[in-house]
Amino acid sequence: MPLSARRPERAHNRTLSLSTFGHGGEMPIDQLAQTGIGPDAAYEVISSELLLDGQSRLNLATFVTTWMPSAGARLMADTADKNMIDKDEYPQTALIESRCVNILADLWGSPESEHATGCSTTGSSEAAMLAGLALKWRWRERAQAAGRPTDRPNLVMGVNVQVCWEKFCRYWEVEPRLVPMEGDTYHLTPERAVAHCDENTIGVVAILGSTFDGSYEPVREISDALDALEADRGLHVPMHVDAASGGFVAPFIDRGLEWDFRLPRVQSINASGHKYGLVYPGVGWAIWRDEAALPRDLVFDVNYLGGHMPTFSLNFSRPGSEVIAQYFMLTSLGREGFTELMEGLRETAMRISRGVSELGPYRLISDGSQLPVFAFALDSDVTNYTEFDVSDRLRERGWLVPAYTFPPNRQDLSVLRVVVRSGMHPEMADQLLFDLRAITEQLQALDAPLPRPLASSTQAFAH
Numbered sequence: 130m131p132l133s134a135r136r137p138e139r140a141h142n143r144t145l146s147l148s149t150f151g152h153g154g155e156m157p158i159d160q161l162a163q164t165g166i167g168p169d170a171a172y173e174v175i176s177s178e179l180l181l182d183g184q185s186r187l188n189l190a191t192f193v194t195t196w197m198p199s200a201g202a203r204l205m206a207d208t209a210d211k212n213m214i215d216k217d218e219y220p221q222t223a224l225i226e227s228r229c230v231n232i233l234a235d236l237w238g239s240p241e242s243e244h245a246t247g248c249s250t251t252g253s254s255e256a257a258m259l260a261g262l263a264l265k266w267r268w269r270e271r272a273q274a275a276g277r278p279t280d281r282p283n284l285v286m287g288v289n290v291q292v293c294w295e296k297f298c299r300y301w302e303v304e305p306r307l308v309p310m311e312g313d314t315y316h317l318t319p320e321r322a323v324a325h326c327d328e329n330t331i332g333v334v335a336i337l338g339s340t341f342d343g344s345y346e347p348v349r350e351i352s353d354a355l356d357a358l359e360a361d362r363g364l365h366v367p368m369h370v371d372a373a374s375g376g377f378v379a380p381f382i383d384r385g386l387e388w389d390f391r392l393p394r395v396q397s398i399n400a401s402g403h404k405y406g407l408v409y410p411g412v413g414w415a416i417w418r419d420e421a422a423l424p425r426d427l428v429f430d431v432n433y434l435g436g437h438m439p440t441f442s443l444n445f446s447r448p449g450s451e452v453i454a455q456y457f458m459l460t461s462l463g464r465e466g467f468t469e470l471m472e473g474l475r476e477t478a479m480r481i482s483r484g485v486s487e488l489g490p491y492r493l494i495s496d497g498s499q500l501p502v503f504a505f506a507l508d509s510d511v512t513n514y515t516e517f518d519v520s521d522r523l524r525e526r527g528w529l530v531p532a533y534t535f536p537p538n539r540q541d542l543s544v545l546r547v548v549v550r551s552g553m554h555p556e557m558a559d560q561l562l563f564d565l566r567a568i569t570e571q572l573q574a575l576d577a578p579l580p581r582p583l584a585s586s587t588q589a590f591a592h
């Protein structure tokens with residue numbers, strides 16, 4: 130069953146003409162051809178078709194890496210044949226994975242950084258499933274020990290969580306307690322987190338780097354508030370930090386910010402290696418504070434050089450090249466390299482956001498001073514066009530800058546968002562501002578609202 134929405138292709142697209150490529154004939158596209166066209170022709174056909182995807186580096190919607198040094202890309206191609214799960218056959222790849230785990234645990238202030246507990250995943254979504262399961266298992270142990278029922282677990286988080294947490298809740302039967310946005314606060318606050326907790330709360334998820342506006346949630350303050358809750362009412366609620374983006378930013382340029390294992394309440398952290406970890410998709414990381422934070426019965430052993438290697442994952446086979454590429458980025462940049470790069474991205478983000486605020490009709494929702502990501506909205510007196518129209522006009526120039534509506538209780542607010550990533554050099558930033566200025570001037574010159582059938586409608590946008 131194709132899970133993609135059924136978008137009927139135009140009738141004449143049911144076959145692909147090969148004449149452009151110096152071949153005669155046609156090729157069916159939804160059925161396997163009787164005779165293949167061979168690797169060279171297949172390469173031509175498929176790489177030509179993919180041109181329609183557009184330029185990934187102009188995709189300012191994604192957090193995911195779209196540029197790597199060519200040596201890194203080469204190393205990935207060289208190692209695409211290694212299966213991560215074959216610890217026995219590829220012991221060195223397995224070792225490299227555990228080095229990455231140790232490095233990240235150390236960057237995130239783990240007390241056991243040389244033998245840290247953690248694993249690579251396909252991304253933060255898988256890492257969220259694993260960390261969420263560990264929270265659920267531990268809550269159940271505590272509830273059983275206290276003779277309390279174990280049938281109604283809940284997880285407390287801001288409504289701005291990435292969809293993976295709603296998935297976790299649905300797949301593993303945990304009630305999602307999504308704390309709404311109020312006023313000008315677009316993420317979880319300590320008071321509201323605590324107000325949603327009870328004895329069935331398996332944990333609170335705090336996000337280091339909200340996808341909606343790039344802001345950091347106040348992890349330390351949420352932890353303090355949960356300390357107070359424990360002291361007052363005896364409720365023990367652990368925390369998980371979803372640092373999908375911030376996990377590779379804050380350790381380098383916000384070193385004074387306490388958001389990680391320095392806070393005893395933080396039991397686990399995830400990050401996406403393929404976001405600010407600077408690797409092509411898909412690699413993520415899940416790290417637990419210590420062995421005690423990960424229940425043993427979630428861990429499986431695979432055979433490893435005649436011994437046993439513990440694994441915790443939802444998948445079995447997956448490419449080793451991702452993990453090797455992560456080690457490559459860590460090795461090639463080092464602390465200084467990461468710091469310099471992240472400083473540069475933050476500077477660029479703040480420079481663009483300043484430029485946007487100076488254009489006139491926009492106000493900043495965030496300015497890129499936390500994640501190098503910012504969101505902006507039109508002033509309420511702009512009625513002739515919307516953020517969605519601006520997004521469409523930018524797309525005509527090749528820029529993908531999404532517009533989307535905020536979740537409850539701020540569905541009245543629509544924004545545009547720019548994610549600044551490695552590979553966006555200052556000239557690109559200037560060009561973006563230049564194009565946005567030109568588009569804004571055109572739209573400001575409208576003397577009546579864009580007719581709605583022509584104007585863009587509110588589209589769903591997956592964060």
Ligand SMILES: *Cc1c(COP(=O)(O)O)cnc(C)c1O
Nearest residue numbers: 252253254291340371373374401
């Ligand atoms: C991107 C993101 C995720 C999902 O990460 P993947 O690596 O794409 O699976 C989860 N949480 C946050 C905060 C994110 O930004």
